[in-house]
Amino acid sequence: MTCFVGVDVGTTNVKALAMPPDLSQILAHASVPLTTLNPEPNYAEQDPAEIWSAFQQVMSEVSRETAKAGHTITHIAFSTAMHSLLPMDSEGNPLGNVILWSDNRADAQATELRTTQADVGKAIYESTGTPIHPMIPLCKLAWLKENDPRVLRRTARFGSVKEFLWTKLTGEFEVDYSIATATGLFDAANRQWNEQAMTYAGVRDNQLAQPVPTTHQRPYRPATDADTLDLPEGVSLLIGASDGCLANLGAxxxxxxxxxxxxxxxxxxxxxxxxxxxxxxxxxxxxxxxxxxxxxxxxxxxxxxxxxxxxxxxxxxxxxxxxxxxxxxxxxxxxxxxxxxxxxxxxxxxxxxxxxxxxxxxxxxxxxxxxxxxxxxxxxxxxxxxxxxxxxxxxxxxxxxxxxxxxxxxxxxxxxxxxxxxxxxxxxxxxxxxxxxxxxxxxxxxxxxxxxxxxxxxxxxxxxxxxxxxxxxxxxxxxxxxxxxxx
Missing domain, CATH: 3.30.420.40 (ATPase, nucleotide binding domain)
Known part of the structure; x- marks a missing residue:
């Protein structure tokens, strides 16, 4: 018998839930906590290696429990927290910690977009649907441009936790429309990166992932042997959406x-x-x-x-x-x-x-x-x-x-x-x-x-x-x- 797995990568925990196609029962459930780091005032970060390890743990537990119940996992879909930012190299390897939504270091940049550059901020909001705030990657990137421009120069890719996991599992640098609209960089109507926002943030579109629909699927094909999970062959991965949007659907x-x-x-x-x-x-x-x-x-x-x-x-x-x-x-x-x-x-x-x-x-x-x-x-x-x-x-x-x-x-x-x-x-x-x-x-x-x-x-x-x-x-x-x- 087959089953589906929903993975929810939040700020506090990585969780996974396995159910049969008729949703008649919970076949397996696993949760692993995450640690938030505060290296300086207003900073909130997480170690991407810890996130990956937690994901491996929940998937191992869910795979074991579903197999014990006589079910085979056919699809895995992802819900992830919004507004995170992770600098990566050209292979998708992290170049630092994940900057979380709760990180407020970019307060000056958000204030600028609400005051002295309010016209720019308003235009970006109208295009993206993302309120201007230090939480959003738009402002975090602008902070890096002003305070640590070397990171912008040496970073081949900027993404979120979603892109980080998706690249490891599929070898593809892609992001769903839902997570993209939470960045402050995405033209929601035209489904493409917003030029004005990228200029303000100091990034190029080739540093950002390819946007895809939330129903987009890829076969499980880990980027390296080190990323291999104990999953059956033929598993299909659904890129999914943000945790907020999927919480509405799941409710x-x-x-x-x-x-x-x-x-x-x-x-x-x-x-x-x-x-x-x-x-x-x-x-x-x-x-x-x-x-x-x-x-x-x-x-x-x-x-x-x-x-x-x-x-x-x-x-x-x-x-x-x-x-x-x-x-x-x-x-x-x-x-x-x-x-x-x-x-x-x-x-x-x-x-x-x-x-x-x-x-x-x-x-x-x-x-x-x-x-x-x-x-x-x-x-x-x-x-x-x-x-x-x-x-x-x-x-x-x-x-x-x-x-x-x-x-x-x-x-x-x-x-x-x-x-x-x-x-x-x-x-x-x-x-x-x-x-x-x-x-x-x-x-x-x-x-x-x-x-x-x-x-x-x-x-x-x-x-x-x-x-x-x-x-x-x-x-x-x-x-x-x-x-x-x-x-």
């Missing part, structure tokens, strides 16, 4: 009116649309999922990392204890507000220098209030992005939630109560890997459309909003937005 959120909210270390809220959208102030991203689907939304830097900060630095108690304390406090935290900008912010502010704050602190507030206000602040920020999003897409009637926060029924119920609409969880929380598998099914003709693929997604619990808590949160949310606007 079954393809039709209008369905929002997907993800909170891992960071977070995002998104909807899938049939035509590209642009925000007049450049605050929303719009990335390609496939030829007829685009994912539009906004990301936040501050998601599960806020709970981690509260747990490890503020309270210094186990996560379970921290969440239980928050449950003892009424919705709205008795007026206490938290602006969750611990690591700068992307949407809705797009300001790498903004920082968080507690406001309206008074004598009655306890440690438990500070915990609950922090959790509420994360959701208030995401739902403020959603208000901006729905001006373009129309309102959502349901939220499909995933990511690490979905393991907390308390936090998910809080989301339903603040949003005032149902929140639905997937049966599997591995939405990126699931989306990669569903895209495979579309690519090989097992389903006729992504809409049909999304109907195969299975769901778990649905959280309905409580009317009284929603009313209390309406007041708290208004006060929070006033505090945020004062920034």
């Amino acid at each position: 079954g959120a393809i039709k209008p009116g369905i929002a997907t909210l993800t909170i891992g270390t960071s977070g995002a809220i998104r909807q899938t649309v049939q035509k590209p959208l642009r925000d007049e102030q450049g605050r929303l991203f719009c990335y390609i999922l496939d030829e007829g689907h685009y994912v539009v939304g906004g990301p936040t830097n501050n998601g599960g990392n806020v709970l981690e900060w509260v747990t490890e630095k503020l309270v210094q108690q186990p996560t379970e204890t921290v969440l239980a304390a928050a449950e003892t406090i009424a919705p709205g935290s008795d007026g206490l507000l938290f602006l969750p900008y611990l690591q700068g912010e992307r949407a809705p502010l797009w300001d790498a220098n903004v920082r968080g704050a507690y406001q309206q602190v008074d004598w009655q507030h306890t440690q438990a209030h500070f915990i609950r206000a922090a959790l509420e602040g994360v959701l208030f920020n995401l739902l403020s992005i959603n208000e901006l999003l729905t001006r373009h897409t129309g309102p959502a009637w349901v939220i499909h939630a995933n990511g690490g926060f979905a393991k907390s029924a308390f936090w998910v119920q809080m989301l339903a109560d603040i949003a005032g609409i149902p929140v639905r969880l997937n049966a599997s929380n591995e939405s990126g890997s699931m989306g990669a598998i569903l895209l495979t099914m579309k690519a090989i003709g097992q389903v006729k459309s992504l809409e049909e693929a999304a109907r195969r997604v299975q769901f778990g619990e649905t959280f309905e909003p409580d009317a009284d808590r929603y009313k209390a949160y309406q007041v708290a949310f208004r006060n929070w937005k006033k505090a945020m606007e004062h920034l």
